[in-house]
Amino acid sequence: MTRRNSPVYTLGELAECLGARLAGDAGRQIVGLATLKEAGPDRVAFLANRAYLKDLADTRAAAVLLHPQHGDACPVARLELDNPYLGYAALSRLFDPLAGREPGGVHPSAVVDPSASLGEGVEVGANAVVEAGVRLGDDVVIGPGAVVGADSVVGAGSRLHANVTVCHGVVVGARAILHSGCVIGGDGFGFAHDGAGWHKIAQLGGVVLGDDVEVGSCSSIDRGALGDTIIGNDVKIDSQVQIAHNVQIGDHSALAGCVGIAGSTRVGKHCMLGGGVGLSGHLTLCDGVQVTGMSLVTNSITEPGVYSSGTGAMKNAQWRKNAVRFKQLDDIAKRLVRLEKGRDA
CATH class of the missing domain: 3.40.1390.10 (MurE/MurF, N-terminal domain)
Structure with a gap:
């Protein structure tokens, strides 16, 4: 058709x-x-x-x-x-049907604070909200129901699809594409425990997205606890990705769906994380690292290359046998050490 x-x-x-x-x-x-x-x-x-x-x-x-x-x-x-x-x-x-559309201006049902600054050719869709102190560059499109929080900046040519939430104090670079349902700048997961319960740590940093960044639907990029969470230029983030507070991702990296990155981890430039990859907190991945799908990274990676963890799918009966053997590996290793010592004696 x-x-x-x-x-x-x-x-x-x-x-x-x-x-x-x-x-x-x-x-x-x-x-x-x-x-x-x-x-x-x-x-x-x-x-x-x-x-x-x-x-x-x-x-x-x-x-x-x-x-x-x-x-x-x-x-x-x-x-x-x-x-x-x-x-x-x-x-x-x-052939993109969204390309070349004439801007629709500000919809009558949109709420735009008088202190917000709108560039030339800006479009603000139905029921969208642009809060105080926001700056929208030229040709920015804010989709229906999207929210741009106070004092945020959205660079020229960027598009926020329907129901995107950009929280307060966030910087979005030029030509960014944020897909429906993503949240940029929500609170990071910060709590202190006193032995009986949890006490919230206010998240005082922000989020900075570079130019040409794309964020998939229903992904979350948390604001920093003190400094900012930083996403470099030309970073591509798939749907349902979680990026915790104070993470830094280098230019031209790509993250596939359901990646999870814990707080304060640094991912280098030109890195690729396959679907479902998990990175523990406070790690560093150097430039040029590729991690295959469903891998768990618990230590820093200092040399570029392809890394994997986990086991591939197999018939359940075989997996059960292997699971039993996994539990025996430590005992087998100790026995092997004893045998080698006896041979050397």
Whole structure:
């Protein structure tokens, strides 16, 4: 189905945009993107993973974006690019229904404090709240029901989707995308125990998000206890991620869904954390670390590389046997030490 007011491009225009080599009719009109299996004669498909090479021969797409090495196998027009996945990312932005929308101004039901500063082209959606002292840069979009807390700053070109909460004193950089339900700047988990009960520690810091940061839906980034929680430039955070107070994440790192990072941990630049990874508190991960899904990191990592922990799934009966053996490992190790000492004697 073609969306209402969808943009239309020719293959020639798309090739020029990508810097791709076109083999086919440059005047062919394209209204969107689709998979190799689902694309019709007005859509462009792409091939970036060899696992889908089997679908290429039968595609009905108007054209396929692919690596030159697969060009001869393509039965339709093609756009050849050395990095087709990066090209797909560029094309997806061209056909994004949110791109190029005219700003809607401030909705009558929105509440904007008179002391707030709004740049040119700002949009504030229905029932959104912009509190005192807030500064919104040019072309910022505040979605329906979103809240921007007092004295916060949102950089130019950023978009807060519906029901985002940016708490007081938070800085959001330029071109950030915050998805629905995420909370930036809620209180960190800080309590002191007196032996009988818990006493709350006021969280006096803030949160600073760099430029080009994206935060997935229902993720939480807690404000610092004293200093700020800091998320670097071009950091990508998936949905349902928890980042505790005073964490620092370096530029260009990526966190997949359900990652949890305990307080005061530092993650370097260009790091990647797979789904469900947990980082204990007060650790440091150097630049260039990749941690595979469901791993638990309890010590600092000082050398770049790929790290894993945990065990892969297996049949339950086998897992039960292995679980018993896990409990026996310490005893087995001690017996082995005794045997080796006896051999050396």
